[in-house]
Amino acid sequence: AQSVTQPDIHITVSEGASLELRCNYSYGATPYLFWYVQSPGQGLQLLLKYFSGDTLVQGIKGFEAEFKRSQSSFNLRKPSVHWSDAAEYFCAVGASGGYNKLIFGAGTRLAVHP
Amino acid sequence: NAGVTQTPKFRILKIGQSMTLQCTQDMNHNYMYWYRQDPGMGLKLIYYSVGAGITDKGEVPNGYNVSRSTTEDFPLRLELAAPSQTSVYFCASSPPFGSYEQYFGPGTRLTVT
Numbered sequence: 200a201q202s203v204t205q206p207d208i209h210i211t212v213s214e215g216a217s218l219e220l221r222c223n224y225s226y227g228a229t230p231y232l233f234w235y236v237q238s239p240g241q242g243l244q245l246l247l248k249y250f251s252g253d254t255l256v257q258g259i260k261g262f263e264a265e266f267k268r269s270q271s272s273f274n275l276r277k278p279s280v281h282w283s284d285a286a287e288y289f290c291a292v293g294a295s296g297g298y299n300k301l302i303f304g305a306g307t308r309l310a311v312h313p
Numbered sequence: 314n315a316g317v318t319q320t321p322k323f324r325i326l327k328i329g330q331s332m333t334l335q336c337t338q339d340m341n342h343n344y345m346y347w348y349r350q351d352p353g354m355g356l357k358l359i360y361y362s363v364g365a366g367i368t369d370k371g372e373v374p375n376g377y378n379v380s381r382s383t384t385e386d387f388p389l390r391l392e393l394a395a396p397s398q399t400s401v402y403f404c405a406s407s408p409p410f411g412s413y414e415q416y417f418g419p420g421t422r423l424t425v426t
Contacts, residue, residue: 208353231413242317242403242417243356250412289355293413298363299344300371301415303355 201226203292205304212280213312220275220307222290231293232273233301234264238286246288249273260284285311315339317418319404325424326394334389334421336404342416343409345387346371347379349400350420356403362387363409394425 202225212218224230231250235243247258254266264275273290287308294300320335338345343364348356358371362381376398378390387406391398401422405415 203355233413235417240419242419243405244417245414248412248414298361299407299409299413299415300346300358300361301413303357305353305355 201292201294201302203290203302203304205288205290205307207307208305209308209310211310211312214282215279218275218277218280218284218309220288220290220309222273222275222304223271224273224290224292225271226292226295228295229268230273232264232266233291233293234258234262234273234275235289235291235303236260236286237289237306243289246275280309280311282311282313285309317404317406317416319402319418319421321421322419323422325426326391328394328396328425330394331390331392332394332423334391334402334404334423336387336389336418337385338387338404338406338416339385340406340408340416341384342406343384344407345381346405346407346415347377347387347389348403348405349373349398350403351400359389359402391423396425399423399425 204223234246249266287306290304291301317338346361347359357373360379362368404418407415
């Protein structure tokens with residue numbers, strides 16, 4: 200069965216430090232992969248997506264993610280974190296069976312210290 | 314463009330009461346979804362719809378019902394509310410041409426006591 204694992208429930212970084220959020224997926228074929236961000240009290244906003252082609256994808260707000268097929272991973276990175284990046288981050292994979300359904304990971308909550 | 318809108322933002326229900334969570338999208342998307350979000354659990358799909366008159370169960374449909382009479386609206390009905398339905402509910406929509414990208418509403422926080 201398809202699944203998405205985000206190993207880190209909670210991460211704390213200092214403002215200006217680099218960030219990497221981990222995501223591992225289980226899917227037989229080439230996956231459609233997504234990162235969404237949820238600010239407190241808000242809905243989910245798409246940060247970036249991978250469908251095919253270049254394995255390093257750029258997103259909004261200075262985020263990027265790298266697809267590594269050999270490791271079944273799609274980790275999210277940012278070189279310098281801002282206090283406004285404090286939020287919950289969800290990794291998702293397109294589900295088999297169509298209709299644009301997504302399977303979400305449990306999320307990683309990011310706290311940023313000044 | 315309003316995108317996906319949800320009402321109400323917050324609601325407290327007593328056990329056994331019923332209510333309807335409203336969801337409307339103005340992007341002419343065929344596909345719509347209802348999720349619930351519980352702490353540490355991510356988002357779980359309750360129901361989805363691929364067009365007016367067509368709905369199907371997701372991962373956690375028990376205790377919920379949906380209908381889709383128009384492209385724009387996809388209400389979620391809770392009958393006989395239970396404490397286990399305390400959650401944050403998100404509606405989302407997606408265009409039908411295979412991008413898998415979903416657009417989310419701001420959510421409804423529901424408490425059942």
